[in-house]
Amino acid sequence: MIIDITSKSIDITPTIRERIENRFAKLEKPQIPLIKPQVIITREKQDYKVEAKIGVPNGQLFASEQHEDLYAAINGLGHKLERQLRRHHTKPITERVDSSLDVNQSASSNL
Structure with missing residues (x-):
């Protein structure tokens, strides 16, 4: 993977x-x-600020972390991105489950 890393x-x-x-x-x-x-x-x-922007299918992730130590800031940024990616990955599954429940409830109420 090619990562665009910039710093002034x-x-x-x-x-x-x-x-x-x-x-x-x-x-x-x-x-x-x-x-x-x-x-x-x-x-x-005194701090380093690390920001990341990543495109994913059907969305985009953005995270920012600030810390005195650059490597600690990079690790913190990674943790934030992992949480967002996990949330993005599980979101469509929960939406599908919720929508199927709504269909079943509306069908039973029509009877």
Whole structure:
């Protein structure tokens, strides 16, 4: 997967790139295609701010994390994206279950 990593305030070293790529590799486990992932790293006073935007089928994920340690911010961002991806993945299933219950209830009320 190709991840677009940009930063105006710091240089993107190979270790930073590797950490981000490893974190995003964990996001591919649910077999949901990630479309054009973008990561922006900025330095704000004492903290690092890491933002990510990822396209997924029928939606888009966005997360932001701020921390003193860049690697901790990357890990926190990964956790937020994992939760959003899990929610996005299970959402259609719950909607289908709810809609089938509505159909059954309306059919029984017509009798």
